[in-house]
Amino acid sequence: MDMKEQAEVMTPPKMELSLTINGANYELQVPPTKRLVTILREELNFTGTKISCEVGRCGACAVQMNNQLVNSCLVMAYQANHASIITIEGLSGEELDPIQRVFLEEGGFQCGYCTPGMMMAVHALLATNQAPSEEQIQEALSGNLCRCTGYGGIIRAVQKAISNNNQK
Ligand code: FES
Numbered sequence: 001m002d003m004k005e006q007a008e009v010m011t012p013p014k015m016e017l018s019l020t021i022n023g024a025n026y027e028l029q030v031p032p033t034k035r036l037v038t039i040l041r042e043e044l045n046f047t048g049t050k051i052s053c054e055v056g057r058c059g060a061c062a063v064q065m066n067n068q069l070v071n072s073c074l075v076m077a078y079q080a081n082h083a084s085i086i087t088i089e090g091l092s093g094e095e096l097d098p099i100q101r102v103f104l105e106e107g108g109f110q111c112g113y114c115t116p117g118m119m120m121a122v123h124a125l126l127a128t129n130q131a132p133s134e135e136q137i138q139e140a141l142s143g144n145l146c147r148c149t150g151y152g153g154i155i156r157a158v159q160k161a162i163s164n165n166n167q168k
């Protein structure tokens with residue numbers, strides 16, 4: 001078997017992948033083991049979702065899949081077929097999402113690389129618990145690593161979002 005034939009044997013055939021992303025439908029052909037984060041960033045240009053550790057440890061690639069927070073570097077195409085995905089681009093319309101606004105007001109980021117994943121995690125937390133304690137906030141963000149801010153501004157931002165919600 002020559003090298004070209006070997007490469008063909010080793011490359012899995014592409015699958016038809018159907019996704020809903022931020023409310024819009026997408027159909028594409030990808031290898032079944034292609035990672036969701038790569039599909040989002042490289043095939044569909046949703047580059048707000050970041051990639052860093054690639055092994056599920058940093059949360060930079062966090063998105064919602066069928067209303068669950070997932071690290072999209074750990075999700076293969078075949079696992080995401082027919083799923084509904086929300087990325088950071090899906091949080092805001094013409095105006096900033098309330099979580100984005102409080103991160104801005106409280107200095108919840110510096111380089112911003114971890115920020116989309118952090119915000120997705122905060123959304124997932126507040127969807128299930130509208131008045132989390134500081135300990136619960138820390139636990140909810142324990143899968144999201146930030147190399148810049150020291151977390152103080154991030155926790156303050158989440159607490160401000162909670163306080164804003166309570167004043168409505
Ligand atoms: S890049 Fe996915 S968890 Fe780090």
Ligand code: FES
Nearest residue numbers: 110112146147148
């Ligand atoms: S703001 Fe830079 S990694 Fe978090």
